[in-house]
Amino acid sequence: MNTIDELISKSxxxxxxxxxxxxxxxxxxxxxxxxxxxxxxxxxxxATRFSRKKVVTISSDKVDFEKPxxxxxxxxxxxxxxNVGRTSCVVDVQIYKEDMYSFDRELAVKGSFKFVAIGNDxxxxxxx
Numbered sequence: 001m002n003t004i005d006e007l008i009s010k011s012x013x014x015x016x017x018x019x020x021x022x023x024x025x026x027x028x029x030x031x032x033x034x035x036x037x038x039x040x041x042x043x044x045x046x047a048t049r050f051s052r053k054k055v056v057t058i059s060s061d062k063v064d065f066e067k068p069x070x071x072x073x074x075x076x077x078x079x080x081x082x083n084v085g086r087t088s089c090v091v092d093v094q095i096y097k098e099d100m101y102s103f104d105r106e107l108a109v110k111g112s113f114k115f116v117a118i119g120n121d122x123x124x125x126x127x128x
Contacts, residue, residue, distance in 0.1 A: 004084055004128065011050035013079045015042050019071050030069035035095060035109050038077055039063070043091035043113040046079035050089060051127045055115040058088070063111030067097065074098040087124040088116045
């Protein structure tokens with residue numbers, strides 16, 4: 001049996017993506033909606049790896065778009081469980097942007113997503 005801290009550590013999830021023209025707006029920066037979709041996806045994977053149960057997103061909170069993410073960059077999404085309740089957990093997500101041809105890297109977007117564990121009847125169950 002793993003402790004909560006061990007489960008949190010083992011469930012940290014990282015995804016890398018390249019920012020292509022089909023994901024950018026007329027300013028040639030990543031669409032905010034695309035960033036939110038990627039954040040929800042990586043946080044879902046993290047929450048699932050943490051609980052090993054069916055989970056659904058029930059809220060997102062304070063997503064800060066701190067820097068634009070230009071076309072032609074690499075992004076790394078990092079998701080980590082930050083809070084655990086009886087039936088839910090909160091996953092914090094950060095998106096870092098990296099220049100493809102240098103070592104420049106900086107935090108571009110951050111936010112948090114809350115998940116609840118559900119049983120086959122779609123009702124909340126203990127998350128761990």
